[in-house]
Amino acid sequence: MNYLFTAIEMHPDKGFGITAESYFRSAEHLRENKFEHYEITQQAEMPQNFLYRHSIELYLKSLIIIFHKELQINYPNESFESDTPEILIDGKLKKLYTIHYIDKLYEYWLNFLLLPNIEILNEIASKGDWREVEEISILFPVISKYDQDSSYFRYPITKNSPLDNEKYTMQKFKSSSIDDFVKEVQEQKTINNKPTFTLLIVDGNNNITDGYKHIRNTLVEVRDALQKVAHYFYCIHTMTRITLCKGF
Template sequence: MNYLITPPNTHYDGGLGVTACNFSQAADTLRRAGNAMDGVLPLCYLQRHAVELFLKSLIVILHKKYEIAYGEGFSAQKPAAKVGEKWIALSSTHNLSDLFSYFRSVLAATISQLPSKADWTIAPDVERKIQLVSGSDPKSTYFRYPESATSAHDARKSSIQPERLNSIFEKMADSKVPVKCTLMLDENDEIVEAYNFNSSPIPKVLESLEYLSGYFYNLHAAFRYEITNGL
């Protein structure tokens, strides 16, 4: 797999795939570290960006390998994706649903020409997970900034969430595991707010991103081995 040991600018896809691998591996490192203070936003961003770059790499590989023309004004040096009836430069396209939809259309158009050693069928749950993530972060901003959507939507990002103290005690009793929380007191030392440090923010999005990052990591590796001869 030459693309792992050569400069990105020499790669078949211009370095998109290996950069995606780097983001995916960085996410794995962050997840293994298990530092609660890191929050979920850096992890989600790394995985989401990896998926975006993997999709762009797969699109470029199929266009180049099977000599598929881009729309007017675009070329191998300036690749694009067709979104609806409009061609948009890959560098300006960040919506995962749009990228996945275009990748699927190019894959369908070339699947009869792909090497037969691998099964190129896309797993049925991939599209649903793509839609879920894209719905939360259509412009690649949701995981990068504390404020990017509605206040209610943004509030779900944090692992520190408001919770009734009774509920926190009940969870601690049920799990037999200490709970880390913050208690806010008034001038009479009465508890007015409680925050659970161990809440699970956006759990479905987290699960989907982890799955998609691993799925496209493997699919991209198959593309590089079977289609680009490791270049």
């Protein structure tokens, strides 16, 4: 585990892995330690989701660099020792450091570096578990549908505007009558199975003109996928540093 205590300029992956670990651990801290009034704070889960997602991106870049170097696989137009590597994404050369599409990074690492070299990896780093984990491959589309380029959990509005509303924890009621409002409130309480709150706006005649409901858990499937995938790459990265990089 020498990489935990050596300067980044000594790291074979330019520090991507150790930085990813900081983002991952920060996300874990936020998840396990809720701040005051967390339950009623809008968008409270967005920071931890962003941190998990960014850790995945950094771990993938770390692994791509390490695999090229340790297996001595040249980049398309450069040596495996290049400080400014470019990789093929959808048939086009892209600078590795500027790629933010985690599904594309994962496909490259999996299909170009891991799977074709499993026999070599088992030979030179036999203590590692070098195989594809199908569940992780299945979860990438779940994440990328919402946040392919690292903007969805950073900003309130994105170019993926049709999906932005799904992450908002205060959402407008669709009802137009008091009976429908009551029904929606009751349904919301049943879904959450925990206390929630509602804001109703009335006019001068005490007629309800608008209503907003607090959604306790939004995008649960995406949140859980981010946590699982980030933890997987935390483990794979650690394994790679110990077995393939001899602790560095």
